Amino acid sequence: EEPLQRPKKELAATKKDRVNHCLTICENIVAQSLRNSPEFQKLLGIAMELFLLCSEDSESDVRMVADECLNKVIK
Template sequence: MATIEKLIKAFEALRAYQSAVSVVEEVVVKKKEQPVTKKDKIQNCNLISDCICASNMRSVTDFPKFLGIAIETFLNLCDDPESDIRMVADECLNRSIKVRSLQINYKDIKSVRKKEIPENQMSP
């Protein structure tokens, strides 16, 4: 269960960065939290990938939900202005897909990717 807790904390840390928050909520978030640094983004991205690839995650009932959030997070970070963050996010996405495709149904990953890729193409 420690893996799940680490995964959730990493998601929360990167959610503060993502711009999917409305304008009013964004002002509140900015007052409460400091901006996520480049180092933190890279560290949390690697942590998410490590947790998704952990062998004990196979038995978690909410794993498809965690996988979907992880892939969405990696794809959002692939659109980051910093090239280092984009590169790490791409590597983490590829590693997660490779490791998990050996352990779970490849169609699940493929369906999540098909859903997320058009959404990211629509963003400016």
């Protein structure tokens, strides 16, 4: 008898997860305490890359949040 195989858990983040990740990263990247960090430039680059990637997402809600985050970080 073959053991029952459980379906693998989906590794892709859900729409809600992607929106929450963008918002969390945005909130932290604009925090004054992070701006004083020696790692800030590197983290800013990673955050911008993520927002640009999410701005091409198939879900319009994710694209909208990514766009808002880009605008907030740039200002």
